[in-house]
Amino acid sequence: MSDNNEHDGQASPLQTPALAENDSQPERLFHPPQPGMEIWHQNKLYTIGEPINRGNFGAIYACSDEWGNQLVAKVLVPRNQSYEEVRSRWLDEADKLLHLRHPNTTYIYDICEHRDTFYIIMERCEWTLHDIITATPNYDGSVWFMPIARCILQAIHFMHRHGYVHKDLHHKNIFTSLIPNELVRTHPPAMVFKVGDFGISRLEGDIDPINTILAQWMLPPESLAPQEFGHIGRVTDIYHMGLLFLSIIEGQIREFSREEILDGVPRQIAEGLDSPYSRAIAKALRRHTADRTRTALEFWRDLNSSFRTDQSASTLSMSSMTSSKR
Structure with missing residues (x-):
């Protein structure tokens, strides 16, 4: 322990500080x-x-x-x-x-x-996803979507591999970290998207399906009717990411009522998106947990497949137009 510990007398962040055994201590x-x-x-x-x-x-x-x-x-x-x-x-x-x-x-x-x-x-992270969606001039969700999705899905894939469920994935818990160019400070920094706020995250096996804490404005179907739709777990994060991705594509922050969640309105909106990612997002927003996208990696593969299909269709379309002009 370093000499400067006399300033606060606290233990290492990798250790559990011991409580004092003296009951006569003044009130903390x-x-x-x-x-x-x-x-x-x-x-x-x-x-x-x-x-x-x-x-x-x-x-x-x-x-x-x-x-x-x-x-x-x-x-x-x-x-x-x-x-x-x-x-x-x-x-x-x-x-x-x-x-x-x-x-x-x-x-x-x-x-x-x-x-x-x-x-x-x-x-310190400069902005939240909420800031980006609501305050970016000329916001275009198609530009922002894949870079943000890739970062979020990697983080959640890592969490799930270690047995944790975030349970609180929403637009104010996704942050942007700006990485400066240390050599040329006048150059614009790189932007990385990060998942934060693990306050109510739990190991999947420790989740109490009845008393678990969830944000009331983004309740998944399984929290409202578990006997019909399944139980809270890693696929709950998949559903929440579906809601996030819906907001990114649309460029607006949506909140759904209990009735809309139970009726599958988020999935229906996703199916109607004018986006190559519509089907992948809708799959993540299925009400029944057994029918939903199973993992963050599967979600990424679905999005990537949609992107490649869209790119191929665009290439064929351009090729067809060029041929017709000959």
């Missing part, structure tokens, strides 16, 4: 960070910036380190929870982030505890 209280606050952890200095966003269980702050990396600090906010309950949630989310490190998942730099408050230090 949450201390939200202030802009400009510095946190030392294992000979690393993090400077907290302005707040960026706040959710039900966490607040996001701008953050930087001594290398000049632009980061964010996720601060876990108690919601009528004890110190031990928040600590357990912190360790659970950090463990997922550490085990699910992949080029297309948001990268975790560190975890630390400072003044009885829990931090997860992560790479």
Whole structure:
């Protein structure tokens, strides 16, 4: 352990910090960070910036380190929870982030505890998929679709291979990471799309089909009528990706009612898309889990096949037009 651990006395992010056994300790209280606050952890200095966003269980702050990396600090906010309950949630989310490190998942730099408050230090991503769809001038879903789909599907394929189900794939949990050109800083950065927010992700075998947490505005059919449509699992992520891809192609954020989900409206809309990817997306949005696309890799193969078929048809069409002019 480094000498600078005296600044906060916390353990390594790859270790589980031990709870003190002294019951006479003063009550542990949450201390939200202030802009400009510095946190030392294992000979690393993090400077907290302005707040960026706040959710039900966490607040996001701008953050930087001594290398000049632009980061964010996720601060876990108690919601009528004890110190031990928040600590357990912190360790659970950090463990997922550490085990699910992949080029297309948001990268975790560190975890630390400072003044009885829990931090997860992560790479900073500039925009969400929601931002891209709603704020990009002259947005064209056909241009954005395949690069985004490839990144998302790779990340989910990796998660599923390790037994996890994300359960919360929506347009505000897909992020863009900008990779700078270190040699020529004036050049535009490269853009990579990443899956983030693993707060309610679970190992598939640990999912409680009755009490599992899901976003109410994107419930899959199996959560509404499991006896008819099947059970929540990896194919639930496939369904959620189908909803995402529908939004990317259409260029609008859709939300469906319970009745529309049960009636199969998302699949029907996908079938009516003027897009070569219509059939592949509709297959992922089938109500019955047994009939749905089975894996992220299968989904990618279906999309790729659609793309190649469309390209071949376009080539034949151009060839036919050229011949007719001779």
